[in-house]
Amino acid sequence: MEPQNYGTERPKSTYAFYFVKIRSSEDPQLREKLMDPQSKFEKEIQARSKIIEAVIRAKKIKMLSARIVHESISLREEKCLANEIKYLEKNRSKVIYNSTIRAKLQDTVDGNEAAQDQVRIIDGIRKEHQAVKSKIKGLEDELRVVDTEIVSIQEDLDAATARKDKAYESLMELRKVRDAELDKFMAQWCNSKAFREEYEKRTISSLNVRQLDRDGRMRIPDY
Numbered sequence: 001m002e003p004q005n006y007g008t009e010r011p012k013s014t015y016a017f018y019f020v021k022i023r024s025s026e027d028p029q030l031r032e033k034l035m036d037p038q039s040k041f042e043k044e045i046q047a048r049s050k051i052i053e054a055v056i057r058a059k060k061i062k063m064l065s066a067r068i069v070h071e072s073i074s075l076r077e078e079k080c081l082a083n084e085i086k087y088l089e090k091n092r093s094k095v096i097y098n099s100t101i102r103a104k105l106q107d108t109v110d111g112n113e114a115a116q117d118q119v120r121i122i123d124g125i126r127k128e129h130q131a132v133k134s135k136i137k138g139l140e141d142e143l144r145v146v147d148t149e150i151v152s153i154q155e156d157l158d159a160a161t162a163r164k165d166k167a168y169e170s171l172m173e174l175r176k177v178r179d180a181e182l183d184k185f186m187a188q189w190c191n192s193k194a195f196r197e198e199y200e201k202r203t204i205s206s207l208n209v210r211q212l213d214r215d216g217r218m219r220i221p222d223y
Contacts, residue, residue, distance in 0.1 A: 045164060
């Protein structure tokens, strides 16, 4: 008996494997149609996420700015300060006049200095109040700008959400088409012997072009 060459001899039993897939001849653009909405859907998701981050940042800025405004000086303190300034402003001329008369009548340095101190206190309070009001006004202007930005960003977010939903609907429709084609193929495969033989014939033809055996392995060239 001649020794067998196990390195080159091929087994007599051959197993065939079939990978079920939708034939490109049925709809050559189906994969492209499916991938394009998928890509658009992912891009819309990313764009929407960026807009949401911008909304969160804008609202945080607004919250911090509002906190600065309200914590700079309480409403009660502001009202008390305003009333005090009004009272002092109203009586300022009287204070100056009385201090002058008092200075003349008493002719003392202490009385004159006390009156001048009171006038300086009034001026200081008024300047402080004006500075606080100016600061609050500036922050309120900034808040209005932030509010405008939030409205604009919210509109962008709504538009991005609408585009995302539309892309998702398109993707779902194409997936339904894909599933329907697959169901149609499987029904033909299970119910029609002629269909299976025709599919096998095309598969073998494709394997021959790629120099593959029926089991998908590379062919061993004959020498």
